[in-house]
Structure formats: C-alpha cells, structure tokens
Amino acid sequence: MPSEKKSGYRKNFSLILTFIILMSVLFMLSLVLAYRFSTKFIENEFVSEKVNVLEQSIKPYNDFFQKKLPEVSYYNGYLDSATASNFVDTVLLEYPFVSKVIFYDSEVRNSPVNDGLNTGKFSFGPKSIYQFGSLVPKDSVALFSRDNTRNFIVGDDFNTLALKLASYIESLDTSRVPSPDELFSNFSNVRSNKITYLNIPRVEDLKMYKSMMRKELDPQPVYQQDMLSFHLDPYKIRIINTRPLLFQYIKIEPLTYDPLDISTSYLTTEITLPGPFSDYKLYFISSKSFIDKEIRSYFLPIALALLVFYSIVVLVAFLIYRNLNINQKMFKLQYDFMNNLTHEFKTPVSVIKIAGNNIKSATTLTERELKMYGKILDEEADKLNGLMNKLLAFTQIENKAIELNQDKISIVDFIESTIESHRLKHPDFNFTYETSGFKTFVTDPVLLGSLFDNLAENAYKYSPPERKKLHISARLIKGKVVLRFTDNGIGIPASEINNIFKKFFRIQNQYNQNGSVGLGLAFCKELVNFMNGEITVKSKVNKGSEFKIVLPYIDND
Template identity: 70%
Template sequence: MISEKDSGYRKNFLLIVTFIGLISIIFILSLFLAYKFSKKNIENAFVSAKANVLEESIKPYNDFFLNKLPEISFYNGYLDSATASKFVDTILIQYPFVTKVVFYDTEVKNEKYFDDGINLGNFSVGMKSVYQFKKLGTKNSGKLIGEAQVKNNVTLENFNSVSFKLINFVQKLDTNKVPSQEELFSNFTNIQSNRIDYFNIPSFEILKSYKKMVTTKLDAEPVYQQDMLSFQLDPNRIKINNTRPLLYQKVKVVPITYDPLDTSSEYVTGEITLGGPFSDYKLFFISSKSFVKKEIFSYFLPIAALLLLFYGVLVLVAFLIYRNLNINHKMFKLQYDFVTNLTHEFKTPVSVIKIAGNNIKSASSLSEKEQQMYGRILDEEADKLNGLMNKLLAFTQIENKAITLNQDEINIEDFIESTVEAHTLKHPDFNFTYEISGFRTFITDPVLLGSLFDNLAENAYKYSSPDHKKLHISARLIKDRIVFRFKDAGIGIPSSEINNIFKKFYRIQNRYNQNGSVGLGLAFCKELVNFMNGEISVKSVVDKGTEFKIVLPYNN
C-alpha cells in the first residue's frame, strides 16, 4: 500500500516563503521608485505648469488686445463723446485691468496746421477735443469725467508718440502694395509700460491720400476723421487663474524686481514674466514644501494602489497554489485513512468468517450448540459487511441524487420506539429516553429517517464512556417545521473540530476513534438531511456531551 510519505503533495513552505519574500522586496522597491517618479514629475510640473497659469490668466488681455482694440477701426474715425463713452463702458466692465481711457477726437488735414499737433509738409494731425473716462463704480462706469482745452488738461506725449508712428508709416508707405494687417496694427498701436495707445486704421485708399498730402497740397483740401484711444492698465487687477491649485499654494502679480526676503528652505518658488504692457511685472508662485508633498502623494497614491493590487494578486496566486497543495495533501490523507480504515472494517468480519469456516470444515462433528454459535457468528459478520456496503452505496446514491424520496405517513412515537428497541437489544447498557410534542404523525421517507436515527444513536453510544451511555431524543412541531434533538452525555467535540465533522472521510482523533471508523457517519447524516430538504447543526461541550439538531419540513 502507498504510504503517506510517498504522497506527491508535499508542502514546500520554504519555496512559498521565498516567493512571497521576493515579490515583497520587488513591491517595496517599486513603491520607492514610484514615489521618486511622482516627486520628479511634480517638481517638473511646478516649473512647466507656470506657463499654463500665465496663458489662462492673460486670456482676457489677449482678447482685449486682439479682438476689442480692432473694433475701434470699425467706426472709421467718427466716434463722438457719447459713442466713445458707451464703447469704453463695455471695456471697463469686461476688462477690470483697464482703469482709465482717454479719447482723442482727431482730424487729419491738408496744409492746415495744428498748434498742438504734428505737422509734416502739407500733412497735419491734430486734436479737436479730448475726453477722459474712468471707472468709478458700476453706476458711474462710462461717465464722462472731464472735457476741456487739450493743452490745459492732458499731456500731448501719448498723442504725439502715436502720431509720429503714423507719419513715419505714411512716409515709407508703398502705395503699390497693400500692407498686411500685422504691419498696420503694429504701426497704429503704441505699447508702453501699463499703457496701450491705438489709432483707428484707415482704409488703404485713405492711406494713399495721406501719402500724397505729405508732399502735395490737394485742390480739395480733404479733412479726415481719426480716433485715438489711450488705455491705462493696472496689472494688479489681472485675475489670476490658478489652473493648478493643488500645486501652487499662492500666485500673485509682483514687480519684476520683487525678491522676497522671507522665503526660506521650507518653500518652493517660481516666477514668469507677464510681457507686453505688463513687462515690468511677473507672476510669482510660492508653495510650502508640505503643500507640494500633498500633491506628490495625490499623484503617487493611485500608482501605489495599482502596485498594491498587483502585489495582492501575486500573493493571492501564491496562497491559492499553497491552498491547492494543502487541500490535495489533506485529500490524500483522508483517502489514505479511508482506505486503511475501510480495509480494517472489511478485514475483521472477513477474518472472523474465515476462521469460523475453517473450524466448521476441520471439525469431524459439531454439536448443536457449536452449530448455533458458528451460525450466529457467520450471520452477524455477514450483517456487518452488508451494512457497511449498504452505507457506502446509499451515500453515493444520495450524493448523486440517484434515489427518490418516498413519502409515507409514519407515527413518530412508534418510529422512535422501534429505534429504541433495536439499539437496546443490540446494546443493553444503552439508556434511551424520548419526548414528543405538538404532533403524532407526519409524512417522510421512513428508510432515510431510520438511517439518520441509527447513525446518530450509534455515534452517541460509541463516543460515550461506559457509565454515560445515554441518549435523549426530543421531537417537536414548531410552526411548520419538525425539530429533532439528539442529546447525549458523551465525550463531546472540541470547538476547533465542529466545522469539520460533516466532511467526508474526516475523523476526530480520540481514544474512541482509533479503529473502526471510516469518517462517513456524520457526512452521511448531513447528505441525508439535505436530501430531505432539512438542516442539521450541532453544539457540544467537551466531557459534557453533544446535541445534534435536525429541522425537517412538516408534511401532513
């Protein structure tokens, strides 16, 4: 016979420990590298994401410069104070960084000179009047602040600088080629620190007339209307759009020369120049290292979770492999024990039958008493073999649902009495008691119920000490269920074994269970109860006794 040592299911604990240790080291190393990667990525983001914050923050300025300013040219120089007031009012509301607008109502004439304008040859640019608009509040936005003589109220610097650009452009203008929009826009716009001056762009035909007016006095003496607006800008009113609030703790507009003295090693800082009319200012970014560390962890944790999931899968695979080997090992042991015990169970009656047969065969003559004795021995041992074979066959049939459940009406008192009589006859020292409550008859399969009673009664007798061989059976009808209780005063079942006693081939190691059991009795009971659509449970105290509870449906 194959011994347990020859089993192919040996548990290699060292291999399992080595595998788990290796993947644990790889897991820890992966976490370390993932954190380093996350830290480097966030540090790079702190540098690169500044451009995105700048782009989002100056979007309103770009819209103002590229879309709103060119609208002035749509009026073709015919803006008056009322129209200019409405136009400026929308700008002051829509673009908070524009704090003041000066409107120059301008004319371009041929040969007529302006005292406070720019004159070149027969080409003259001068102001008729100047208006100043300033945002004082929602109700007052667009209100005319002041209107008077030009030289008494406003400086000519803004106007002259743009006028000079206009004259230089007209002098160099190639009348055979239409200038590009970029060229026109740059020559009619003057960008300075915190200020943009803009002349409306006339048509190409008018520009050609301007070219003629520089050197020639035209007979018609034309007069052209021009509009110039000077926008005063405040960079501190730019609304910062912090697109990475979890990365930049604070973003502010500061002068280009700003250099904070209180920034210590506990902070991370960065800066980027605004450009254009705000070139004297920059965006200053500052975050504490603990604040940045939170962002590092928010980036790192999903990676760590994936690594943990992968690690968990590997550990689960290792556990399942170990569990499979362990289960196979246990199954081999159970089968080994089953074959060993079954062989012993068969061997004992077979040996007794063989001895009795030899004695009968070798005896020259047998007395009547000897014939009865040998007949009884042969009969009892044959019954043992038959009972064992029937139990194995019934177990297999029930497991495979190969039998049908009979439905016969039985008298429960008569049924229990017959069980008591059979076991008392077999074991005269077996003390039986019983009680019945709530019903007298019910419909069930008497053969299966008898097998159930016989197995539990045999267990109660077998696993009890000689002076405690007793069993109390109670049968009660509770609602639509019949509850049977089998309570003995035996050796009891350890709590650690309770979950195993209904498993096939499982045997509890104790002084009563060394030989003569194949571990099928309680497993057979559980299969019987399940087949009868019932439930079985057990509670036990070591050295006090065991109680089996069986609940079956009441059919009547």
Template identity: 75%
Template sequence: MVSEKDTGYRKNFSLIVTFIVLISVVFILSLFLAFNYSKKNIENEFVSAKANVLEESIKPYNDFFFNKLPEISYYNGFLDSATASKFVDTILLQYPFVSKVVFYDTEVRNIKYEENGMNLGHFSIGIKGVYQFGSLVPKDSVKLFTESEGRNYAEAEDFNALAVKLINFVQKLDTAKVPSQDQLFSNFTNIRSNKIDYFNIPSPEQLKTYKRMVSEKLDSQPVYQQDLLSFQLDPSKIKIRNTRPLLYQNIRIEPITYDPLDASSEYVTGEIALPGAFSEFKLYFISSRSFVKKEIFSYFLPIAALLLLFYGVLVLVAFLIYRNLNINHKMFKLQYDFLTNLTHEFKTPVSVIKIAGNNIKSAPSISEREQKLYGKILDEEADKLNGLMNKLLAFTQIENKAITLNRDEINMAEFIESTIDVHCLKHPDFDFTYELDGFKTFVTDPVLLGSLFDNLAENAYKYSPVNHKKLHISARLIKDRVVFRFKDAGIGIPSSEINNIFKKFYRIQNRYNQNGSVGLGLAFCKELVNFMGGEITVKSVVDKGTEFKIVLPYNNEL
C-alpha cells in the same frame, strides 16, 4: 496517523512564500517608483502650468488689444469728446486694468506748417483738442487743451511719438502695394510700459492721398480727421485666474526685477513674464513644499490604490493556491485513511471467517457447542461485511439521488422500542431510554429513519466511557415539525471539530477512534436528513456529552 512523507504527498509551500515575497518586493518598489513619478510630474506641472495661468489671466488684455482697439478705426477719425467719452466708458467698465484714457482729436492737413503738430513737406498733422477720461479724473479736468485757446500744447509726448511713426510710414509707403494688417497695426500703434497709443487706421485710398500730400500741395486742400487714444494701464488690476489652486498657493504680479529676499528651501517658486504693455512685470508663483506635497499625494494615491488592488489580487491568487493545496492535502489524507480503515474493516471479518472456516475444515469432529459458536461467528462477521457494503451503497445512492423516498406510516413508540431492543441485545450495558410527546404515528421512510437511529445509537455507545453508555431519545411534535433529540453522556466533541464532523471520511482523533471507523457515520446521517427534507444540528460539551437534534417535516397523510 499517516505522515506526509509516508503518503508520498508533498506540500511545497516554499514556492508560494517566494511568490508572495517577490510580489511584495515588487509592490513596494512600484510604490516607490510611483511616488517618485508623481513627485516629478507635479514638479514639472509647477513649471509648465504657469503658461496656462498666464493665458487665462491675460485673456481680457488680449481681447482689449486685438478686438477692442481696432474698433477705434470704425469711427474713421470722427470721434469728438462726447462720443469718445462714451466709447471710453465701455472700455473702463469692461477692462478694469485700463486706469485712464487720453483722447487726442487730431487733424491731417495739406499745408506747410502746423503749429500744434508735426510736419513733413505739405503733410501736417495737428492737435485740435485733448481730453482725459477715467474714474479718478475730476469732471473739471476732463478737457486738457482745445485749439481755440490759441496756445501750444506741450504735454503731447504720446501724440509726438505716434505722429513721428505715422510720418515715417507715409514717407516710406509704396502706393503700388497694399500694406498688410500687421504693418498698419505696428505703425499706427505705440506700445510702451503700461501704456498703449493707438491711431485710427485710414483707408488705403486715404493713405495714398497722405503720400501725395508729402510732396505737393493738392488743389482740393483735403482735411482728414485722425483720432489718437492713449491708454494708461495698471497691471495690479489684472485679475489673476489660478487654474491650479491645488498647485499654486499664491500668485501675484511683481516687477520683472523682483527678487524675494526671504526665499528659502521651504518654498517652491516660479515666474513668467507678462506680454505687451505689461512686459516689465511678471506673474510670481509661490507655494510651500507642504502645500505642493498634498498635490503630489493626491496624484499618487489613486496610483497607489490601483497597485494595492493588483497586489491584493495576486495575494488572493496565492491564498487560493495555498487553500487548494491544503484542501487537496486533507482530502488525500482522508481518502488514504478511508482506504486504510475500509481495508481493515473488510480484513477483520474476512480473517475471522477464514480462521473459523479453517478450524471447521481441519477439525476431525465438531461438537454441537462448537458448531453453534462457529455459526454465530460466521453469521456476525457476514453481517458486518454486509452492513458495511450496504452503508457505502446507500451513501452513494443518496448522494446521486438514485433512490426514492418511501412513505409508510409507523407507530413511533413501537419503532423506537424495537431500536432499543436491538441495541440492548447487542450491548447489554447500554442504558437506552426514550420519551414521546404530541404524536403517535409518523409517515416516513422506515428504512432510512432506522438507519439514522442506528448510526446515532452506535455513535453514542462507541464514544461513551464505561459506566456512562447512556442514550436518551426524545420525539416531539412542534407545530408542523417532528423534533428528535439524541442525548448521550459520552466524551463530547471539541468546539473546534463541530464544523467538521459531518464531512465525509473525517475522523476525530481520540482513543475511541483508532480503529473501526471510516468517517462515514455522521456524514451518512446528514445525507439521510437532507434527503428526507430535514436538518441536523449538534451541541456538545467535552466530557459531558453530546446532543444531536434532527428536525423533519411532519405530514401524516399518505
């Protein structure tokens, strides 16, 4: 056996090992960094995603404030208790956080003094009636005050606060300019904790008239209707829309001063203030760390899967490189052994021929007996050389499909018997038997079939111990297939070598295979069987024997 050092071939696997160790370290480091990145990203999202929850949860309030409230101005102050009740019903139904609405039916007059109202010069605004609406308001408590009752209405804080803003706005109004919508909205709206008061906004011409009414008494003595609605809000009725249920375990509305006493390191918390009339309240977010960790892992696992896939690809590349190195090493050894054995196979008969030739040339005279002996030696060694060259040539031709399959009809009994005669003559101690069943003739290529029989017979003799050199050939016709079985009583083939014996240049290492084999016999047989359109299999038990099974198509028509 030739060592790796002797052949000059080097398999340097240290680079592959270093490569695998390096990518493994990088893979582990990447997993660590990816987990930290996922953890940091989720922690940042815990902070930043609060704004989105607030935005989604407060959408109904924003719709109410920016879209529903301005609808009051569409009535131009001509709401009464009935129409106000219907308008409020739509609000209560659409916006559950509105708990109660107080409606002030007010009137602007050009007089010096208004008993139930506010006065500035000849500008007076007074209350004609007050009504309250809500799901918890009893029907007999809807009306709170009417002007016809002839008494002052003392509980008018909402009206008083907004009336003062209105009077101040009218007093400072520059009639040469048109007020902006923001100016109008801020002066006709009063936002307090859990309450919004809204006056309907007059037209620009009407505002100019209000301005004149402050300083003078107009001949037309105009009277204008102003409607004030005071909305009482309940922040607990805001529907919280948790847009990140896998991140926020619990969200609730708490006072802005709320500070939980049970806060611990086991929980992650956050808060964000509510806008507008709910500014004294906040959204309070709380999640257990184990709950947040699930979200971290849900973010991390796809990244880890991609890293694992990339790592697997790199390991596969390393494995393929290793496999190719290993295959190349084996091929190198096989080819080296093949060349060594082939050289030996050629050298032995050449040496014998040379020795015989020198003896003939140097001998002064040759007896008849010596002449026959040297002739036999020269003939046998020449046959060996010729057989070896023919086998190599035939193998190459079959692999390259350079020959054609002849089809001749042969008598199987005569064919097998002739094979037995040749090998028994060559090896007198060879116990060779056969049986034939189901057919007598077979259309095939006799040369190729003969090569097949000769190779298997030679193997059976060569790899059998003394007194066990036996071979039994059976030939049976089964359906449309001819099945040949070659069963010997030899040394057998280890199960680990079964898949290798048909490979070119492969030799099983044993005491029978040290010399005289180039590893082509069974590979040649397999190529022959494949070329003939059949298949070959083997069963073997170590120290018991081996059986080769060959199946060829049976077509007895020329």
C-alpha cells in the same frame, strides 16, 4: 504519511507567506515610488500651470487688443471729443486695467504745423488733445488746442507714431492694397503700460498722403486723422487662479521684484506679462504644507488603486492556499478512507477465509464446530453486507436515486426494537428512553432505522466501558418530531464540531485507530436532509454528546 502531510502543509504555508511578504514589500515600495511621482508631478504642475493662469488672466486684454482696438481703428467716421468720451466710458467699464485715455484730434495737412511732425510737404499735428478717465478732473479734460496749449507738450506718444506713419507712407507701394494686419501694425505703437494707435485711413487717402510728402498740392488738402493713447494699469488686471489648490498666492510684481524672506518652506515661480505689461510679472507662491495637500489628493487615488491590486493579489494567494489545503485534506481523507475501507473489508474477508480453510481442511467436524463456523461466516457476511449497504445507500441518497417511503410507525415500538437489537450485540449497553406528545407518525422506517442504528453504534463505540449509556428522547414540539440521542461518551472538541458531518472526516483519538471509515455521521446528515429534517449536536469533552434531530410530523389519523 502524516509527517508527509504536515510537511506539505508547512511547505504550502511557507510559500504563501513568502509570496505575501514579497508582495507586501513591493506594495510598500510602490507606495513610496507613487508618492515621489505624485510630488514630482505636482511640483512640475506648479511650474507649468502658470501659463494657464496667465492666459485666463490676460484674456480681457487680448480681447481688448485684438477686437476692440481694430474695431475703432478701422472706424472711418472719425471722432470728436464727445464721441471719444462716450467710447472711453464703455472701455473703462469693460476693461478695468485701462486707467486713462488721451484723445488726439489731429489733422494731416499739406502745409507746415507748429506742433507735430513736418517732413517734406507732409505735416501731421493735433488740433486738440483731451484726456478721459475716472480719476481725471473735469477741468483737466482739455489738455491742448491750437489757440490754448496750456503749456502742454505734445510729447513722445504722438511724435513716435507720427514718425512711424511718415516712414510707412514713404515706403508705401501704391500698386498693391496693404493687408489689415500690415496697416494695424504700422498705425499702432505698443510701449510699457501704454498702447497708442491711429485711426487707419482709406487706401485712397494713403495714396494722397504719399503725394503730399513730395509736392505741394493745389488746393492744399486737409484730412482728419485721430489718435488715441491708452494708459494701462497692470495692477488692475484681474488674476484668475485656475488652480486654487495649487497656487496659494498670486500677485503682479515688477520684473525687478526679488523677495528676500522666501525660505525653503515655500515654492515660487513667475511668468512675464505680455505686450505693454512686459515690465511686470505674475508671481506665484505656495507654502510646502499647502502643496502637500495637493500632493496627497493626487497620491490617494494611486494608493487606493495599488491597495486594490494588492488586496486582489493577497486574496488570490489566500484562495490558492485554501484550495491547496482543501485538496491535501481531501487527499488525506480519501487516503484514510481507502485504508479504513480496506481494513473493514479485509477483516471479515480474512475471518471468512480462515473459517473456510478450517472447514475444508478438517476431515470431520462436530456439531458444535459446525454451529461455531456457521455463526462466524454469518456474522462476517453481515458485516460485509452492512458496509456495502451503507456505501450503496449513501451514494443513492446523495444522487436522489431512491424515493422516500411514507409508512406509519409506533414510536415506542420502533425505539424498543432498536434497543433490543443493540442489547443483543452489546449486552453491556445501557439504554433508557422517553416519549411525549405523540404515539405514531408517518416516516420512512428503513431510513429512520439506519439513523437510529448509526447514532446508537457511535454512542457505544465512543464511550468508555464504565459509561456506555444512551438516552433516547422523542417529543412532539410545535408540530415537529424532536429526537434527542444523549450519551456519556468522550465528547467532541469544539474545534471539530463543524467538521463531524463531513464525509471521510475522523476525529483523531484512541477510538478511531482502527475500523472507522468516517462515513457514519455524514451518512446521518444525508439521511436527515433527505427526510427534510435538521440535525445538530451539542457536546462537551469527557462529558458526552447530544444529537438533536428535527423531522416533519405527519399523522394519517
């Protein structure tokens, strides 16, 4: 049976160890895969997050193009140079990427102009041209007037939008009202680093423009038609890095920019700017060591989650292994208990049966034989009765089925009666005792007697023939009754100290080969607990043991 138990333990341990090794391999593999996933994810983020950076960085431009320009384009009051100057000042403050604004104070006429566009009877040309900007000298604000051109050529910005206007008017369907989006797209022109737009006229004026293209009207009408050209500087766009832990450097570069010194230790990506900035791009660059920090910050929570999961699995495996061992130990204890209990019962029963058979088969018995058989039957019956009483008392105490009696006893008389009963059973048992601090106290004498008997029996049983000694000490210390039972026996190994008060536990030694059920000290522990006390032990192998019992002191005097 012991070999089977050991093999069972080895089997359980090997299974759990194999399981933990397998889970550890899976854990390490999961960490590797999680790190690779984190690396791939961050590298993909490096490419995809540039869109968010672009959107946030050009948000002021979108606001300018979608709100500010339409707001002024639909301004029907028309501008003069002073009003245009004030407008440009607010634009320059709010939108730093606008470097300069050229204002064309223009007219649509039914008669030819020297500078501008002439198509049919429709003419469009500037009266004056002004430039505004923080770096424009004051003496250079006025660029052109009909009286003084200052050698300034009207140029492509005006002519391109003038042709666009003439084409739109030529194809205009006067039977329907054009939409605002249609008007804005036809009255504006977006070029590299430049946005030019016309002040959008009323629908009635557009119809008049169409009439002016086909014939000369009488009288000849003249309409104010302002034009503004915004010069943009892409390098003044404020870059908003929405992922500072991902993008180490972001800068604006021409589309043709191609660095020559980028090695494999850097990650780069780029995205083209929209609209008038389409000749430029946002260029992103980060070193691998910089990206590794972001990878680790993303990987660590995943690794922590995996570690928690792994720890839970290992803990469950440990608990299963512990429960298996406990169950096996309980099975072994119960098996040993049944074996020993059977032996304990079997021995006196066999002796009683033998004595009974001898009495029954004998024709005559002498007085000496009658006394001998009577003594045998009496002693063996006492053994059976004692064993049954111990089991019954143990069960009753565990289930709180008995009450604690409170009787006053003399400690000296109690110890001496215990010594006397054990000397009768074991003449070679050497007893000594001492008391101090008290003479009587209130307790349950039956339970206390069971406690003394068990500890005395253990002291005799687990001592070599030449050292069968027991010293009992009873003292009153700090209002507590302290009992010490000191023997010179074989002692208890330190590794077994914590187990000796467990039910069915037996130390494997030569004294436990036969006749021990493993209930003695467990019974003592239950007795002391029931009496509201404490029991502890100190022991050295081959030197002896000392059991210390502390009980509450009650004296009715």
